[in-house]
Amino acid sequence: MSQKFITIRSRKIGPEFPPLVIAEIGINHEGSIKKAKQMVKDAHLAGAECVKFQAHVVEDEMVPIAKKIIPGHAKESIWDIMKKCAFSEAQDRELKKYVESLGMIYLSTPFSRAGADRLKRMDVKAFKIGSGECNNYPLVEHIASFGKPVILSTGMNDLASIKKSVRILEKYKVPYAILNCTSMYPVPYDKVRLGAIEELQKAFPKAVVGLSDHSIGNYTCFGAVALGARILEKHFTSSKKWPGPDVALSIDPAELKDLIFGSKAVFEALGGGKNILPEEQGIIEFAYACVVSIKEIKRGEKFSRENIWVKRPGTGEIKAVEFDRILGRKSSRDIEKDVQLKLKDVI
Numbered sequence: 001m002s003q004k005f006i007t008i009r010s011r012k013i014g015p016e017f018p019p020l021v022i023a024e025i026g027i028n029h030e031g032s033i034k035k036a037k038q039m040v041k042d043a044h045l046a047g048a049e050c051v052k053f054q055a056h057v058v059e060d061e062m063v064p065i066a067k068k069i070i071p072g073h074a075k076e077s078i079w080d081i082m083k084k085c086a087f088s089e090a091q092d093r094e095l096k097k098y099v100e101s102l103g104m105i106y107l108s109t110p111f112s113r114a115g116a117d118r119l120k121r122m123d124v125k126a127f128k129i130g131s132g133e134c135n136n137y138p139l140v141e142h143i144a145s146f147g148k149p150v151i152l153s154t155g156m157n158d159l160a161s162i163k164k165s166v167r168i169l170e171k172y173k174v175p176y177a178i179l180n181c182t183s184m185y186p187v188p189y190d191k192v193r194l195g196a197i198e199e200l201q202k203a204f205p206k207a208v209v210g211l212s213d214h215s216i217g218n219y220t221c222f223g224a225v226a227l228g229a230r231i232l233e234k235h236f237t238s239s240k241k242w243p244g245p246d247v248a249l250s251i252d253p254a255e256l257k258d259l260i261f262g263s264k265a266v267f268e269a270l271g272g273g274k275n276i277l278p279e280e281q282g283i284i285e286f287a288y289a290c291v292v293s294i295k296e297i298k299r300g301e302k303f304s305r306e307n308i309w310v311k312r313p314g315t316g317e318i319k320a321v322e323f324d325r326i327l328g329r330k331s332s333r334d335i336e337k338d339v340q341l342k343l344k345d346v347i
Contacts (some may be wrong), residue, residue: 001108006149006175008105008126011049011178014208019225019263021165022107022128023048023236023256024093025055027085028244033094035242036087040099042238046257052128052233053095055119060095060299061112073185074245081245082111089118096122107151109133116143124148131155131183131212140165144172151231152176153212155183166204172275177208177231180224186249187214197227214249218259225266232263237330288314290340291323303327310340316340 005014029036210231310320
């Protein structure tokens with residue numbers, strides 16, 4: 001078994017293991033603990049192993065000029081959005097306790113040193129670093145110094161900038177995963193770039209690779225699994241009718257259930273070779289064709305396309321693949337019409 005895997009709590013994640021689906025609640029709760037818990041519950045009921053939040057300490061992650069910056073997919077400033085959606089440490093602890101009471105993995109993305117320190121105090125089992133922080137090397141190093149596994153998103157970054165973060169992670173000897181990501185909300189399918197998954201695998205052979213997906217639906221995630229992705233992250237909401245910063249590109253409980261089932265199905269379908277399985281024998285018995293008489297054949301008569309052909313079922317002694325070998329040989333006995341030929345019939 002490959003040793004290229006990371007472990008979060010007791011969950012091993014890597015090429016030899018089914019994909020870990022991360023339901024990113026993020027800030028879709030808009031600061032409501034009640035809504036946050038509802039999404040955790042709904043993710044759990046859908047079969048999710050892991051949910052992720054965001055740890056915002058606004059004054060430590062932004063300066064006031066951010067009050068004038070409005071993201072392309074929003075109508076409020078990034079400052080106002082995060083201020084409204086930020087939980088206190090007590091609230092984050094409450095959510096973590098609730099998530100873990102359901103047997104799930106709690107993850108959260110810090111956007112500042114204070115946010116990272118909060119999560120360290122909370123004893124999270126791994127850290128998720130968002131795409132915007134992929135090249136925030138001081139913060140990457142601060143998080144890496146904690147010695148916990150790191151999942152690194154790479155939207156808005158090229159291989160050169162990712163390599164610098166990877167060097168930091170390897171310096172601190174932390175297990176890590178790298179997620180392909182396109183930072184568009186939502187991202188068109190032709191901008192998802194699943195080819196980057198294989199590129200990341202080649203560039204970072206020690207990394208577990210995955211996809212943080214902002215496209216609509218689950219299609220690209222299924223394709224990513226076939227290409228080697230073993231972490232799939234999707235924004236999640238209990239209802240697409242709810243307001244929320246990322247609801248427009250989020251999957252709902254039914255889609256999350258489909259993603260979990262489907263990604264595991266694709267994973268289980270990988271590998272193998274084009275050989276005949278023992279389990280196919282039952283089908284072979286009726287699906288194969290065998291050499292049969294299509295008219296009465298006299299003893300000593302030559303077999304030809306006029307008196308033999310190939311028909312189902314596949315229970316006869318002479319299969320269709322032997323048809324050409326039988327042509328021109330003689331019959332050892334009188335044979336009735338529509339009878340499977342036996343080896344002893346051919347001389």
